[in-house]
Amino acid sequence: MPAAEAFAGLPRSRGKRSAHQQHQLQQERSVAVGPVMAGWMSAAGYDEGFGSKGQDEDDEAKLVERVVEQLVVQRGLGARGVMQVVRKTNPSDLALRWKGWRRSCDCLLSLGFSAQNVTTILQRSGAFLHELDPEADIRRVVFYLWEDLGFEKWGKIGSGLSSWQRHKFKVVTQAPDVLRRKPEGGVEDTVATLEQVGMPTKYVLDASFRFPSLLNVPPSLIFFVSAYLSSTDVGFKPRDLGTLYRRNPWLLHPRTVEQLRPVVAFLKEGLGVQRVHVVLRGYPQVVLRSVSEDLQPRVVLLQSLGIPLLQIGCMVEAFPLLLSLPLEEQMLPVLYFFQAELGFSRHELWMMLRSFPAVLDLSVEEDIRPVVRFLRDEVGLKDLKAFVKRLPPVMGYPVDWELRKKWGLFQELGLGSLDLAEFPGWFSYSLHDRLIPRLEFCRQQGVSTEDVVLLRVGMAGGDAAFAKEFVGVEPETYDDFMLEYKTRTKQERMARTRAKRRASGGGGVGGDGRKTRELEEDEEFFPPEAVCD
DSSP, X not given: OOGGGTTTTOOOOOSOOOHHHHHXXXXXXXXHHHHHHXXXXXHHTXXXXXXXXXXXXXXXXXXXXXXXXXXXXXXXXXHHHHHHHHHHSOHHHHHHHHHHHHHHHHHHHHTTOOHHHHHHHHHHHTTTGGGOOIIIIIIHHHHIIIIISOHHHHHHTTOOHHHHHHHHHHHHHHOGGGGSOOTTOOHHHHHHHHHHTTOOHHHHHHHXXXXXXXXXXXXXXXXXXXXXXXXXXXXXXXXXXXHHHHHOGGGGSHHHHHHHHHHHHIIIIISOOSOHHHXXXXXXXGGGSOIIIIIHHHHHHHHTTTOOHHHHHHHHHHOGGGGGSXXXXXXXXXXXXXXXXXXXXXXXXXXXXXXXXXXXXXXIIIIIHHHHHIIIIIIOOSOHHHHHHHOGGGGGSOIIIIIHHHHHHHHHTTOOHHHHHHOGGGGGSOIIIIIHHHHHHHXXXXXXXXXXXXXXXXXXXXXXXXXXXXXOSOHHHHHHHHHHHHHHHHHHHHHHHHHHHHHTTOOSBOTTSOBOHHHHTOOOOOOOSOOOO
């Protein structure tokens, strides 16, 4: 019988049972254990004759049977998980460890851990679980996490009971090393060190739930990484480290620390990046990349376009995700499209990438080609390459709900494709924050915007300069107009939402006479102005 199927038929304990039901369940498990032990014993490397009269007298087989009886039958742990631990343990070590396992499992079960959680803890800590003292180690750490650190209260906030239970037990279940006493200190010292480097308790709670191994990091490693990241080689400010660790707690993993120095040296010395901390903040996963296999090939591709190393460093600093883009699936198709279909030379590609390196993160079929088709067929631009060179981010703007609406507004002013070719920046301004309100305000004040030169001047600059220099009114007048404009447009959107719901049969009011939550929490919609992350 395969090892994975040996205990497939064992009944599992679910919830609380009466004494009679528990006794009956133990008897059923005892009956189920015997017939399938032979498969497990054979997989574990013990005498294959288990089950025969001679094997019953074997001390090792009896020991394994006793461990299964104590942990699986009496305490309800998962049979497969227990036998996996038994298989990995030498028979001589098993005799020394199993009683300690039983003692620690009893302590965890008494604290409210489920049998499934305890099975997982045993699988991950079978080598040291027997050494733990139930009071001095297990209870001390668990109550520190729940009460002192705040996992018990933090897990209840905004979550149901089941979610709270996962919050409460996850760290110990996923990272049982937190229960051990280490030479450099326990979990209390790790948390105190994280707080010293600028990571508040609420950040520790959030990060350790997502990355439980964070609480196993030695304090010396935390100090080492923090000192290096705040050095002149990297440039992080000490006050920013807490936020960095909260978002990327895996940066404190020992394997990550080994790769940190080579990657920083490549960025600083190889590419001439001046602000390494900007790259690490924008793309922290770069420290997981191999310099020779991942980072260097991308640099070689950009060098083939004639881009100097120092310029590549500036591009990486402006768009750190450049180092993460796949070569054959992403970067090469984009470069080929601009050269083959738009007629860009290598020098022109270099100039475009220098100003907008995020263009390499766009999809040719989903982003670039629809924009090119819209500008050629609907707008009617003759020199598309010149237009794109002046406004490279246009290749990432959505056609349906941004470019087409802005082009329609441009046509309402009596302007055409030739005028747009002189003013590519029209597509870069926000439709609802700048274009529509400024045009409406100009009409109210009697200011003409039907000339492309005047239009370019009117859309440039901040709100105060627009009101005072272009329109000739006080900035407060335009501020009042914007407040009224946003209120009015929000009410119009809510009215359209109600009408749409009534037309679809859903109605705007629930069966109990209360407004639906969607209408009460209606949010303003503002399309993004850039494709950069």
